[in-house]
Amino acid sequence: NDTMMRIDLDKPLKSGESIEFNIGWKFNIIEADVLGGRGGYEYFEDDGNYLYEMSQWFPRVAAYYDAEGWQNKQFMGRGEFTLEFGNYEVAITVPADHIVAATGTLQNPDEVLTDEQQQRLEEAETADKPVKIVTQEEALENEKEGTSETKTWVFKADNVRDFAWASSRKFIWDAQGFDNGESDVLAMSFYPEEGNPLWERYSTASIIHTIENYNKYSFAYPYPVAISVNGPVGGMEYPMLTFNGPRPYVNEESGEKYYSKRTKYGLISVIIHEIGHSYFPMIVNSDERQWTWMDEGLNTYLQFLAEQAWEDDYPSWRGEARNITGYMASRNQMPIMTNSESILQFGNNAYGKPATALNILRETIVGRELFDFAFREYSRRWKFKRPTPEDFFRTLEDASGVDLDWFIRGWFYTTDHVDISLDKVNLLTVNTQDPEVEKAWKKKVDQQDPKSITAIRNEDMVKKIAQQEHLRDFYNENDEYTVTNADRNEYKKLLDGLDDEQKQMLKNGKNFYVLDFSNKGGLVMPILLDLHFADGTKEHVRIPAEIWRRSPEHVSKLLIRDKKIDQIVVDPYWETADTDTSNNYWPARAVPSRIELYKRDHGDDSMMERYNEELDTDDKNAEE
Known part of the structure; x- marks a missing residue:
């Protein structure tokens, strides 16, 4: 049935029983950098060699699980895989000068490696930096001549949901051991000379860094090897083995190789991301074909944490609340809880938004310590099992002891966005009832009002009362702010009827x-405030999201302070992904920006017309 095949058994297979069957099949290897995809070959025209990345190359067992029964969704490209765990032993026969990387551990190193390569591999297990198993010089020598002889590499992998491999005579191979806390892991990188100097410096180090950090936030990496391969596939994950793409550039004139800042961090990030998939979904075995976000979103969240642990100001693309605001306010969205094949704005929806949501939960809603505990509990509770979204949500609530229904509903089931506006601030003080104080206060307030235009223009007019002094009386000599004996007597009478506590309140x-x-x-979120006082001090106030429980559209909050507030800022650290910060200030603040000036050429194409056209283009690009 299209990409799926069903085998009908003669009789039902009972629990604990097994059955064996054989399948014959063939697999056409595509040119990956021409046709695209998650595997294939790359041809190097300069030296006439090939590099093969072999994935999705054999029939795999469809998933059957309690929540859904058989997984019957076809493979259409976006929705990735729903697979079952199994044990693999695979023999791969290749030209004798090829180096092979694969899921699992090599079972016959004495048959495929030289004595020196075997010794280097043993040294790498306890080395403090990567050891070259196959050096660049040896790889370049392999490239020069082909061979008609073959070698068979045998790999074994237990409790994995897939098997992938790579093969080339161009491979440089380095490795470094890592003490995983519970077991030893051998981190390894395979790459052609075209990948250096970038790959030999950063690939294996990035693998180890990923395992160190993902172990901290989930569970100890359970497999004996973790591999990064450079080839035609930009980034793709399989158990114990990942395909990663970035390479340095070559100066056409000098032939020298160099890499940009973007390429450097692109390589580190893609390795962290793809090795991170060894945890999600290769171990926490979610249904990728239905819920892309359960592997991509959770993995992108942990990728962000690992990136920030690499160095200060690491240029993470996703994770920070401020980086998702453009998408959150854009049109043509689907909720996160949408089938993989039906998602619009795929990267933002399945990667960016869920990763940001989890980071906001950690930093702003639940707190780091409690959220980290809950996320670890989910990871450990569901490793080597198949969780649904509900399992994830319930575990976070169960482990943290925090009701997160309101947050999950808004972020995962709707396309609402965060835009909390500070509309108005009213200052109230206690009426002391003392006429000496209150009339002086009233005079000061009234004097702040502007004069009417009529009064201003009549200032030079000669008034009747100025011409005839006998018309002046008490009310001309005193204004409405004058305190009278009647006012004082009324105030004294009031005080006589109050006890000491009531007098103090006044x-x-x-x-x-x-x-x-x-x-x-x-989108309902907490209200976060910075209060700036007249004396130059500042106070941070965090109002829980429950303030919206009676009215999700409009709320008021009373703040009582000894000092006078000069300025209020909503979401001062950009924690909540607020899409419009222009309404976050009291008093209102002008938002700085730039306008581009263009030289007018000819015709009716005015400067403003061209400016408006560019705004339209920018808006469309932002939406895409």
Whole structure:
């Protein structure tokens, strides 16, 4: 049935029983950098050699699990794999000058490696930096001549859900052992000379860095090897083995190789990401064909944590709340909880948004210690099992003891975005009832009002009362702010009827600020504030998301402070992915930007018309 085949048994297979069957098949190897895909070959025209990355090359057992029964969704490209665990022993026969990397451990090194290569491999297990098993000089020598002889490499892998391999006479091979805490892991990289100097410096180091950090946030890596292969596939994961693409550039004039900052960090990031898939979904075995985000989103979240542990100011692409705002406010979205083949804006939806959601949970909603505990619990509870989204959500709540329904609903089941607006700030103080104080206060407030235009223009007019002094009386000599004996007597009468506690309340000098907020984006989130006081000090206030429980659209918050507030900033550290920061300030703040000026050429193409066209283009690009 298209990409799937069913075998009907003569009788039902009971629990604990087994059956054996043989399948004959053939596999056409495509040219990967021409046709694309998750595997294939690369041809090197300069030396006439090939590099093969072999994946999805044999029939694999379809998944059957409690939640869904048989997995019957066809492979259409985007939705990746839903596979079962198994034990593999694979014999791969290749030209004798080829080096092979594969899922699992090599069973016959004495038959395929030289004595010196075997000794180097043994040294690598306890080395403090990568050891070359096959050096660049040896690889270049292999490239020069072919051979009609063959060697058979045998690999064994237990409890894995797939098997992939790579083969080439161009491979340089380096390795370094790593103490995993529970077992030893051999990190290995295979790459052609075209990958250096970038690959020999960063590939194996990136593998070890990934395992160190993913172990910290999930569980100890359970397999004996972890491999990164450079070839035509930009980034793809299989158990114990990953395909990663970035290479240095070659200066056409001098022939010298160099790499840009983007290429360097692109390589480190893609290795972290693909090795990270060894955990999700190669061990925590989610249904990729249905829920892309359960492997890509969770893995991108951990990738972000590992990247930030590499160096200060690591240029992470996804994870920070501020990096997802453009997508969150864009049109043509689907909720995260959408089938893999139906997603719009695939990278942002399945990678960026869920990774950002988890980082916000960790940093802003739950807190690092508690969220890390809950995420580890999910990882350990569901390793070598098949979790559904509900299993993930319930485990986070169960392990953290925090009700996260409101957050999960908004971030995973809707396309709402965060846009909390500070609409108005009212300052209230206690009315002391003392006429000496209150009338002075009223005069000061009223004097802040602008004069009417009529009063301003009548200032030079000669008034009647100035011409006839006898018309002046008490009310001309005193204004409405004058305190009278009647006012004083009324105040004294009031005080006589109050006890000491009530009198003290009238002397309260605190400032009462009523802040009005509106939820313009629809996504409920905590309200985070920085209060800047007149004396130059600052206070950070965190209002839980529960403030929206009675009204998800408009809320007010009363703040009582001794000091006068000069400025209020909403989400001052850009924690919540607020898509419009222009409404986050009181008093309102102008948002700085730039306008490009263009030289007018000819015709009716005015500067503003061209500016508007560029705005339209930028908007479309941002949406894409």
